[in-house]
């Protein structure tokens with residue numbers, strides 16, 4: 157019997173950027189007993205997708221080629237393995253696929269249910285697909301690393317700085333920090349000042365102005381936590397006495413600074429953050445979107461047939477919110 161084929165976009169080795177992506181017809185995957193088959197409705201890009209292709213995470217992600225990239229997707233379940241318990245055919249879901257295997261730049265994907273959550277009708281496929289890596293990273297930075305309680309019951313109002321607040325992670329971080337009743341200062345480019353204000357930031361700085369580059373709060377605040385989504389800015393930007401910088405793009409120097417600060421009993425801290433995704437947190441974020449308390453800003457939507465445009469757009473580094481690909 158001939159296999160049913162699907163359209164997918166894959167690459168055959170490290171490097172190559174957008175032109176390394178190839179459009180192929182491959183067999184629709186067959187789900188194992190503990191897996192579902194998803195008909196994909198939307199996928200979102202994250203910088204990690206092209207960093208993996210570049211080989212930047214090679215020691216962490218030893219890839220098998222060819223690889224269909226992308227982890228963050230929305231889809232409808234069209235087949236379930238016999239050991240799948242929580243989901244059934246017809247369910248609409250949001251999931252972060254396993255980054256070792258990817259699978260999101262395709263019409264179908266087979267996956268286990270570990271990081272899969274229900275997507276209610278009030279949340280569009282694109283809004284849901286934006287959430288996994290960017291939303292969970294923002295959530296982990298705001299709650300676990302900065303210690304902010306999202307129901308606003310935490311300690312006295314704290315001063316938070318979010319850098320690159322117009323980006324995938326930053327735009328969620330601003331909104332989540334505001335749910336925690338904090339005062340948010342944010343940085344972004346001039347074209348996005350109004351957007352970032354509309355997401356709830358109390359004061360917004362253009363990162364290309366001298367005050368923006370120095371991360372000076374217009375009202376003279378010292379930051380209790382900096383959710384640092386941009387790269388290449390000073391380590392201790394106007395921190396309060398016990399302030400911390402949460403670095404979501406930590407290099408080797410961030411880890412050594414972190415150790416040094418701990419060994420010298422410094423009250424100011426540097427926290428290198430690596431995402432540890434949890435389904436319960438993804439479910440929480442989807443519910444916030446449903447309730448209108450969290451918004452996925454969509455930079456652009458691209459058909460699967462033009463996936464290389466989305467890839468180039470992400471590498472360019474100027475996305476406002478999330479870049480979406482639709483099969």
Ligand SMILES: NC(=O)c1ccc[n+]([C@@H]2O[C@H](COP(=O)([O-])OP(=O)(O)OC[C@H]3O[C@@H](n4cnc5c(N)ncnc54)[C@H](OP(=O)(O)O)[C@@H]3O)[C@@H](O)[C@H]2O)c1
Nearest residue numbers: 203293320322323324325345363386404429430431474475
């Ligand atoms: N540690 C982890 O587990 C983890 C998880 C997720 C993401 N990350 C990393 O975090 C970084 C951010 O991810 P992302 O998805 O938010 O990226 P993104 O969506 O590609 O960010 C693009 C945005 O950043 C803005 N920007 C760039 N440089 C800036 C600066 N110096 N100051 C203010 N804004 C600036 C750009 O504004 P303009 O267009 O105006 O320049 C653009 O709107 C990436 O390096 C990513 O790999 C790490």
